[in-house]
Amino acid sequence: MIITDLLRARVFGPDFLGFVSDVRFSFDTSSIGQPAQLYGIIVSPHARSSSLGFERSGVRSPWPIAALVRWRHRDSFLVRWADIERIDVNRIQLRKGFERGSPSLP
Amino acid sequence: MTTASDDQSPRWLDVHLHLLDRQVLDVHGVPIAVVDDLELSEVPAGQEIPRDTSPPVITALLSGPALATRIFGGRPPESRMVRTPWIAVREVGVVIKLSVGRDTQDLSWTERWVRDHVIGRIPGGRHTPKGEHAQSNDRGGS
Numbered sequence: 001m002i003i004t005d006l007l008r009a010r011v012f013g014p015d016f017l018g019f020v021s022d023v024r025f026s027f028d029t030s031s032i033g034q035p036a037q038l039y040g041i042i043v044s045p046h047a048r049s050s051s052l053g054f055e056r057s058g059v060r061s062p063w064p065i066a067a068l069v070r071w072r073h074r075d076s077f078l079v080r081w082a083d084i085e086r087i088d089v090n091r092i093q094l095r096k097g098f099e100r101g102s103p104s105l106p
Numbered sequence: 107m108t109t110a111s112d113d114q115s116p117r118w119l120d121v122h123l124h125l126l127d128r129q130v131l132d133v134h135g136v137p138i139a140v141v142d143d144l145e146l147s148e149v150p151a152g153q154e155i156p157r158d159t160s161p162p163v164i165t166a167l168l169s170g171p172a173l174a175t176r177i178f179g180g181r182p183p184e185s186r187m188v189r190t191p192w193i194a195v196r197e198v199g200v201v202i203k204l205s206v207g208r209d210t211q212d213l214s215w216t217e218r219w220v221r222d223h224v225i226g227r228i229p230g231g232r233h234t235p236k237g238e239h240a241q242s243n244d245r246g247g248s
Contacts (some may be wrong), residue, residue: 001151002168003121003144004181025119025164035163035192036119038146052121082162087151095157105118 001087006041008048011079011092018045020092021073022103040080041092042103047072051103076103119198126185127199130167130190132208141202142172164192167202 003023011017021044025036044051054069083098119125121144130139145166149158170187196205209218225231 001127001146001149001162002181003146004172004175006153007121016184022122022138023124025121027117027119035165037163038161039118042120055121082157084155087149089152105120 002050005089006008006087006092009087009090009092011041011043011094012097013094013098017094018043019048020044021047021051021076022050024078038081040101042076044073044076046074051076052064073103077101078103095104124198125167125202128198130169131201131203133196133203134207135207136208137201137202138204138208139167139169139188139190141167142166142170143187167195201238 005022006020009020011020020041022042024039025040026039038090040049049072051073052065052069053100054066054073062068078101079094079098080101083095084092085095086093125141125144129137132138144164145168147164147165149155149162166189168187169187171182172187174240175182190204194204194206195202197203220232
């Protein structure tokens with residue numbers, strides 16, 4: 001699988017929830033050479049596009065662009081890998097009772 | 107593999123923000139490609155994923171003719187994408203630095219082919235022009 005199979009895919013819980021706007025990986029810097037694991041997907045209800053780096057919690061400028069991008073990606077949420085039930089072409093199904101996390105980067 | 111920031115763990119990589127379209131430099135700092143896509147380890151697609159399934163990992167950076175498919179949709183043929191194994195990635199920052207030279211990567215095969223089969227057959231094409239080597243040393247090897 002390649003990452004563009006996941007990006008912009010439509011995400012469903014019981015109903016349509018949004019689009020995959022980004023995919024988050026994690027890795028442990030204490031172990032050199034450790035692969036980056038898929039941590040979760042960021043689901044945006046209104047936009048398929050990237051949030052251009054404004055998901056970083058401290059980025060607020062330039063404010064007109066930040067405001068526009070945050071508005072387009074309002075109500076975005078992070079879904080962890082464990083809550084993904086099925087991946088099909090351009091469609092991701094989440095498990096019942098999945099948890100919505102904050103999409104902000106620390 | 108590290109990031110350019112501090113070494114607290116774990117660290118996060120967002121695909122759009124940190125990886126896609128980043129320039130890839132070899133161990134000598136020579137630009138060799140940009141990241142057009144990422145290859146993941148096997149994901150059970152088209153079927154239910156058991157809850158305890160290990161998350162997929164990045165296995166390679168992919169470079170190739172991805173512009174048209176980004177605009178018009180679809181995906182480029184797998185044979186046209188060139189892989190750089192993730193294990194060769196040394197640092198992810200403003201650019202992605204590899205721990206290997208470009209001659210060990212498939213990414214630069216066209217450049218090597220032209221060098222060996224075209225440029226190398228032109229008289230004088232197999233060595234650095236006289237004086238230029240010394241001048242570049244005077245400039246600090248740049």
